[in-house]
Amino acid sequence: MLELIIKRKAKQRQIALVEDGNLIEYYEEGEEDSKNEGNIYIGVVKDIVKGMQAAFVDIGIEKNSLIHLKDILEKKDEKKEKAILSQDIHEVIKPNQKLLVQIKKDSNEKKGARISTHINLPGKYIVLMPNTDIITVSQKIENEEEQERLKKLVSENISKGNGAIIRTSAEGKEKEIIEDIKHVEGKWEKIVKDSQDETQKVPRQLYTSEDIVEKMLMDLANKGIAQVIVNESIDYNEISKIKSENPEYKNLPIVVKSEESIFDIYDLEQQINKINNRKIWLKCGGFITIDKTEALTAIDVNTGKYTGNKTMEDTVFKVNKEATIEIAKQLRLKDIGGIIIIDYIDMQEEEDKKEIENLLRKELRKDRSKTQIEGFTKLDLMEMTRKHICSHKS
Secondary structure: OEEEEEEEEOOEEEEEEEEOOEEEEEEEEEOOOOOOOOOEEEEEEEEEEHHHOEEEEEOOOOOOEEEEHHHOOOOOOHHHHHHHOOOOHHHOOOOOOEEEEEEEEOOOOOOOOEEEOOOOEEOOOEEEEEOOOOEEEOOOOOOHHHHHHHHHHHHHHOOOOEEEEEOHHHOOOOHHHHHHHHHHHHHHHHHHHHHOOOOOOOOEEEEOOOOHHHHHHHHOOOOOEEEEEEOOHHHHHHHHHHHHHOHHHOOOOEEEOOOOOOOOHHHHHHHHHOOOOOEEEOOOOOEEEEEEOOOEEEEEEEOOOOOOOOOHHHHHHHHHHHHHHHHHHHHHHOOOOEEEEEEOOOOOOHHHHHHHHHHHHHHHOOOOOOEEEEEEOOOOOEEEEEOOOOOOOO
């Protein structure tokens, strides 16, 4: 049973997604948090830095934003991308030129936001990608016939010049997808029209992305949330508005509890307190450690207290297997994004490595975020990436 629990206190909001009493996703938001990722702006090119093949763009927020050449040029298949990146950025954009852009990564104390002209506009069943002909399907939809059906359906109903990412929630749907395409394309048409309004100031914001609760409810529409529990009327009203706009949530109960008791359910405070633990013990007696750096997150698997009662290879495989399930849980729970390197205990058998990789893929299908597994390197390190769900997380 899935439950969404929202606790608001002073200037902070805590959001917990719970499955059968276990915390599976957790986010904290403060009023001071930067939450611009996904927002769309009409900006003005300020400085072009040839050595970086990049430019600084004023989009109307505190710091100028950075855009790279590859985020200005027409979106291409990655295999074809290298050939076009040899262009001089000065041939592509000029100072004072207007650009329609989307924030892909929020600013921080040291850097401005990273932006792109490659817009992604999310709907319930598709993510619209204007100005491209790419139509792709979520990797979590594995049935090849269904993949082809969805691609055909979207290509026949989407406007020329638009592409799309077909979301996992689209599986088995038809009429709903067609309606969603019309709805999202309508949003895009309005954004383009607003960007061309010469009577308005430039730079300015044209579109605000959904907040974390709205995104969660959109992503989980086909998962069957049993109830939402809140402690403030502001969140009650927000969820009620979402309910009124989404038929699938028509009968979703919203329960109001007092601030003191809302996180007593399932000992959530205790579960939340464990999120920042560097070391996580496994049931078998082994453990994993998670260390975040600016460049990547390193996860180390250790046998710990577990010695097993069979061969060394069996012992290693059992710990690695249990660690894999826990790693997938922790990535989602901690909302870890970027490059992730997993240092498993060395396995001698290629078959065991393949089984661990397949298990990791299977467990990551439960994650709402986009993940990509590159596999084991020559040094026997597992490489993967994951996209943050909550933009202001570090």
